[in-house]
Amino acid sequence: MRRTLRDVDFRRRCGAVVVGLWRRQGRLDQELVTIRLQAGDVLVLRSEPEALGRVAADPAFLMLVPFQGQPRLPRTGPVAAAITVATVLAAGVGAPLELATLAGAAATVLAGCLAAGQAYRAIDPRLYGLLAGWLGTALAGLSPFAVLLGLYATVALVTEFMSDAATTALLGPVALALAQGLGHPPEPYLITVAVAAVTTFLTPMAHLLIYGPGGCRFGDFARVGTPLTALVTVLVALIAPRLWPA
Missing domain, CATH: 3.30.70.1450 (Regulator of K+ conductance, C-terminal domain)
Incomplete structure (x- = not known):
């Protein structure tokens, strides 16, 4: 100064x-x-x-x-065009359209053509409600255990990149709509979201107090956190429906 x-x-x-x-x-x-x-x-x-x-x-x-x-620099334009062409060709030769478009979207972000934050902000919030309504039909033949397994895994993955409060606010309404669509009580689904949102075992983002002083490496959390996440996933999916049976 x-x-x-x-x-x-x-x-x-x-x-x-x-x-x-x-x-x-x-x-x-x-x-x-x-x-x-x-x-x-x-x-x-x-x-x-x-x-x-x-x-x-x-x-x-x-x-x-x-x-x-x-x-984004202009040089990513040809890359984005190539990804678009590859996505259309993959769908044209018989690849499932949903897989082709999902792979194309992921490739666009990984190639640097679009930032992950930009892609997230571009999603219409009303789409979450629409997807939740479709999930009820798509998962109608599955048991509550299988549905809760998938729900827990999804929330546990999302919460590694977002705060627990933001994850709960984002996926809580989706879980509620999913339970209503399947005709199940909402409590097991909401409890699953609440527990999964705070069980961030896979990355050190929620464990920074011990990350440095403990001499831990990033991979240590994945090695220990993966089986721990799988164990908690199964336990929640087994216990929640029994506490709040349909």
């Missing part, structure tokens, strides 16, 4: 141009490169996305407007 933009060579260091500076008393109209910076100064920047990403990663700065990341 107490140094000017010229002193720190801000433009070369950060690749961004300061076009405005606000302080507690308001906007400063003097020549920006001569102003000595103070803690709490608000800088308005103009830069390319990749340069703005470097500024966002610098602990000396706090982004008031969340940085959404660098947009």
Whole structure:
């Protein structure tokens, strides 16, 4: 602090141009490169996305407007086109349409053509209710045990990438609609979602307090967490229907 933009060579260091500076008393109209910076100064920047990403990663700065990341580069266009053509051809030669489209969507994300967050935000929330309604018909011939196994596995996988509260809020209504569609009591399904949402055994994301001090590696959680998740899945699927029988 107490140094000017010229002193720190801000433009070369950060690749961004300061076009405005606000302080507690308001906007400063003097020549920006001569102003000595103070803690709490608000800088308005103009830069390319990749340069703005470097500024966002610098602990000396706090982004008031969340940085959404660098947009997909044009070079991913041919890759996306190739994935689309491959998906259409796979469906045309007899591959199940749902599998072909799912594989195409996954390949688009893995190839970097689309960020996972962008794909998630593009989903219409009403689609979850529609899918839940179809699940009742698709799973009508299965036992409650088999349905709860699948539900638990789905929730346990989703909660590895989302918070337990967000997972419960997202999949709780789906589980409720699934129970209603199958004509089963809702309690076993909601309990399954609640338990699965907090049993994050597969990754260290929920165990960071012991991840570093304990000398653990990422793979350790998968090796121990996979059988533990399978055990809890079976136990919940067996016990929940007996506590709340149809």
